[in-house]
Amino acid sequence: xxxxxxxxxxxxxxxxxxxxxxxxxxxxxxxxxxxxxxxxxxxxxxxxxxxxxxxxxxxxxxxxxxxxxxxxxxxxxxxxxxxxxxxxxxxxxxxxxxxxxxxxxxxxxxxxxxxxxxxxxxxxxxxxxxxxxxxxxxxxxxxxxxxxxxxxxxxxxxxxxxxxxxxxxxxxxxxxxxxxxxxxxxxxxxxxxxxxxxxxxxx
Numbered sequence: 001x002x003x004x005x006x007x008x009x010x011x012x013x014x015x016x017x018x019x020x021x022x023x024x025x026x027x028x029x030x031x032x033x034x035x036x037x038x039x040x041x042x043x044x045x046x047x048x049x050x051x052x053x054x055x056x057x058x059x060x061x062x063x064x065x066x067x068x069x070x071x072x073x074x075x076x077x078x079x080x081x082x083x084x085x086x087x088x089x090x091x092x093x094x095x096x097x098x099x100x101x102x103x104x105x106x107x108x109x110x111x112x113x114x115x116x117x118x119x120x121x122x123x124x125x126x127x128x129x130x131x132x133x134x135x136x137x138x139x140x141x142x143x144x145x146x147x148x149x150x151x152x153x154x155x156x157x158x159x160x161x162x163x164x165x166x167x168x169x170x171x172x173x174x175x176x177x178x179x180x181x182x183x184x185x186x187x188x189x190x191x192x193x194x195x196x197x198x199x200x201x202x203x
Contacts, residue, residue: 002129003058004087007203009037010122016111018099022048023119025092028055031063034091041093049098052112054079055091069096073108081116087125092116126203131156131171133198138166138188145187153180156202171202 009026024041028034034055042051052074054064062082064075078092094115103111138146143166150157153176158169172180184192 002127003089004125004127005058005089006087006120007124007126010119010124012115012118012122014115014118015099016107016114017101017103019101019103019111020095020097020099021111021115022095022097023092023115024095025090025116025119025123027089027123028057028091029089031055031057031061034063037091038093041095045095048095050074050096051093052078052096053091053093054082054116056082056088058088060088069108069112070105073105074112077109077113078116081113081120085120085125087120090120092119094119128201128203130174131200131202132174132177132196133158133169133171133200134177134194134196136166136168136170136184137193138168138191140166142166142188142192146184146192149180149183149187153183155180169197171200 006025006027011022011024013020013022022045026037028037038053045051050067050069052065052067052069054075056062056079062079064079066074074094078094082090082092094112153172156171158171161167181194184194
């Protein structure tokens, strides 16, 4: 199972015809987390003209707000950035300090969309997948054969100990784990000890 979301919280800004647009984005898991983030940004920029937002969860639930901008010029464009980006469990707030020059409906849509896209780019879109965690014990000679195999299957190395033998803590995607173990058995001819230790979602 995989899902696509934002890697971290991020903030960006730019000026469009004297109006300052500040984009904030973050990964969230629940509606409560999304509303907490929105409240935090509203508190940080309480003197702004508008704090428009949109969020969408993995279950498909979505909400948006124009926060006083003409209907359809802020919240919907922000939500569209999430939908077109193909990610979920995310919230975006775009703050506007009005600079005295009207942008028109088209200009507002472009500015709010651009601010949302910038905030998403800064947060980075990541794909989370289910990983199997396991330990591997092997000789130094087998370890040399193991290194290119780990690279080929994009296996993550969580830790290592080098004593009289090599002991590794690794993690592989569910989809790759069985094939990796099969190749491991081939190169080790039964000499390499493998023990599953857990599981996690990671990117």
